[in-house]
Amino acid sequence: MLPQEHLIARVRELCHADENLVAALTYGSFAQGEGDAHSDVEFWLFFATDHARALDHRGWLDRVGPIRYMVLNEFGTHVVFFPNLIRGEFHFATADDIGSVETWPARSAPTDRMIVLDRTGALRRALDALPAQPELPTSAEDVDELCGRFANWLTLAHHVAQRGELLRAVDALSHAQRYLLWMARLADGRTGYWLTPSRRVETDLGAEVVRNLRHTVTVAEADAVARAVAAAWVCGRDYWARLADRVGCELPRELFAELDSVTATA
Structure with missing residues (x-):
C-alpha cells in the first residue's frame, strides 16, 4: 500500500469512531482510482453544528498521522504536510453545510467511492444530485466568454511585458494558459x-498539442516572454476559430488582426 492509502484508511477509521461526525467524503485522485505516490489525500468532514464550534482541528488531525506542518490556505482549507511531503486537504464543515454540496459543479468520482461516512443519508442525496461531469461551454455565448477571457489575460501579459514588468507578465500569462488549456480540451474533445x-495534459492530450503548449511557458526575460505570448496566441487563435466555427460564434476580426500584429515579430 502507498503511504497515502494508509492515511486514507486511518481517516476512515477516525471518521467512523467519531460520534460527533455526521458525514465525511473523500475526493480527488484516490476516489477516482488514479492515486499514485505523488497524489494528495483530500476530505470534507461535516460535524454536528454544536460540536463544530469548539472542535480542535489540529488535535483531530494529529490523530491521523505525524504532521510536519499545517496551514489554513486561502480557501479556508486545512492543508497538512505529512512525512515524505504528502499533502492532505481537510475541509472542516458542519452538518448544515451538507446541502451546499449540491451546488458543486460535478462529482469528482462515483458516489460510493466518495462517501466515507453518512449517518443520515443527506450526503448521498447531495452527491447523487450532482452531474457526473461538469457542464461544458457549448453555446456561442459560452464559447465567446471562454475565449474572451483567454484574450483578456494574454493582452494584459503583452502590455505589462512591454512596460518591463516581466514577472507580472509571467503571472498574467499563466492565467491565459489556463483558459488556453480549456480551449484545447474543448476543441479536441478531451x-x-x-x-x-x-x-495529466502530457498523457491526455496529443503530443503535438503538448509540444505547442509548452512553448507558452516562459521565464521572466523580455524576449522569452514575447515568444511565449506569441506562441499562446498562435494556439489560441486556432482553437478560438475552431470552436467559433463549431458553435456559430462570430470571431472578433479586428482584435485578431491587432494581436496578429503585435505578436508577428516575436
Whole structure:
C-alpha cells in the first residue's frame, strides 16, 4: 500500500469512531482510482453544528498521522504536510453545510467511492444530485466568454511585458494558459479533466498539442516572454476559430488582426 492509502484508511477509521461526525467524503485522485505516490489525500468532514464550534482541528488531525506542518490556505482549507511531503486537504464543515454540496459543479468520482461516512443519508442525496461531469461551454455565448477571457489575460501579459514588468507578465500569462488549456480540451474533445485542465495534459492530450503548449511557458526575460505570448496566441487563435466555427460564434476580426500584429515579430 502507498503511504497515502494508509492515511486514507486511518481517516476512515477516525471518521467512523467519531460520534460527533455526521458525514465525511473523500475526493480527488484516490476516489477516482488514479492515486499514485505523488497524489494528495483530500476530505470534507461535516460535524454536528454544536460540536463544530469548539472542535480542535489540529488535535483531530494529529490523530491521523505525524504532521510536519499545517496551514489554513486561502480557501479556508486545512492543508497538512505529512512525512515524505504528502499533502492532505481537510475541509472542516458542519452538518448544515451538507446541502451546499449540491451546488458543486460535478462529482469528482462515483458516489460510493466518495462517501466515507453518512449517518443520515443527506450526503448521498447531495452527491447523487450532482452531474457526473461538469457542464461544458457549448453555446456561442459560452464559447465567446471562454475565449474572451483567454484574450483578456494574454493582452494584459503583452502590455505589462512591454512596460518591463516581466514577472507580472509571467503571472498574467499563466492565467491565459489556463483558459488556453480549456480551449484545447474543448476543441479536441478531451474534457475528462475539465475542472483541473492542466491535469495529466502530457498523457491526455496529443503530443503535438503538448509540444505547442509548452512553448507558452516562459521565464521572466523580455524576449522569452514575447515568444511565449506569441506562441499562446498562435494556439489560441486556432482553437478560438475552431470552436467559433463549431458553435456559430462570430470571431472578433479586428482584435485578431491587432494581436496578429503585435505578436508577428516575436
